[in-house]
Amino acid sequence: MAVEKKKIIIVGCGPGAVDCITPAAEAAAGKADVLIVSQRLKYLFPKCPAERIDSGTDVAGILDTIASRRDDGRQVVLLATGDPGIFSLAKPVIRRFGRENCEVIPGISSVQVAFARLGLDWQDARIISAHSSEPEMTAADLRPAGKIAVLGGRETALAWIAGLLRDLGSGRRVFLCEDLTLPGERIREVAPTDLAGLPVSSRAIVLIIQGELLS
Numbered sequence: 746m747a748v749e750k751k752k753i754i755i756v757g758c759g760p761g762a763v764d765c766i767t768p769a770a771e772a773a774a775g776k777a778d779v780l781i782v783s784q785r786l787k788y789l790f791p792k793c794p795a796e797r798i799d800s801g802t803d804v805a806g807i808l809d810t811i812a813s814r815r816d817d818g819r820q821v822v823l824l825a826t827g828d829p830g831i832f833s834l835a836k837p838v839i840r841r842f843g844r845e846n847c848e849v850i851p852g853i854s855s856v857q858v859a860f861a862r863l864g865l866d867w868q869d870a871r872i873i874s875a876h877s878s879e880p881e882m883t884a885a886d887l888r889p890a891g892k893i894a895v896l897g898g899r900e901t902a903l904a905w906i907a908g909l910l911r912d913l914g915s916g917r918r919v920f921l922c923e924d925l926t927l928p929g930e931r932i933r934e935v936a937p938t939d940l941a942g943l944p945v946s947s948r949a950i951v952l953i954i955q956g957e958l959l960s
């Protein structure tokens with residue numbers, strides 16, 4: 746008899762604090778036979794008896810692993826930090842298996858939290874990732890944006906942002922938002938010229954905001 750293949754459930758787990766995990770996320774994780782987890786999320790849902798597989802850095806490899814577990818009729822649940830719609834494995838998973846074979850449970854994004862801390866709306870923000878490598882965008886691409894969120898807790902990311910700020914010219918304010926929702930959360934305004942070389946948490950977002958939007 747053919748095995749029934751279940752939809753892959755992709756679950757947004759919020760920016761870190763347990764109280765930012767939604768009840769819907771918790772319920773979805775509870776259905777898992779197989780949990781695909783990053784290093785950061787591997788301690789979540791400790792009572793869930795599912796097999797845990799580290800998502801690692803080999804995207805093609807983890808997609809093959811998901812396919813084989815799904816072919817066995819097992820319920821695969823992929824945990825994503827924040828919201829799956831922002832720089833997560835959701836995109837390659839949906840591309841490989843198809844929208845009709847995936848269900849996405851939204852989560853609270855670290856980007857949402859960063860803007861909330863400044864009391865700013867963000868429907869017009871440009872969101873870019875320097876999480877694992879420097880973005881290919883230039884100041885010319887980003888100049889029209891009044892609000893820019895750069896994801897990436899790496900000193901080289903800060904050096905890239907410092908160069909971007911030089912090219913963008915004056916008038917922007919810069920906020921370094923680290924470890925959002927976690928006990929060590931820190932949000933500080935930084936002079937653009939001080940950014941390069943600052944030690945930074947691996948969980949960090951830099952918000953670059955046109956000064957007049959904060960007045």
Ligand SMILES: C[S@@+](CC[C@H](N)C(=O)[O-])C[C@H]1O[C@@H](n2cnc3c(N)ncnc32)[C@H](O)[C@@H]1O
Nearest residue numbers: 760826827828831854855896897924925948949
């Ligand atoms: C691969 S991206 C995933 C983003 C995630 N999907 C989201 O919506 O928050 C990882 C980046 O998210 C940001 N991030 C995640 N959690 C964070 C936190 N608690 N505080 C600050 N930034 C965080 C960092 O910029 C990190 O480099």
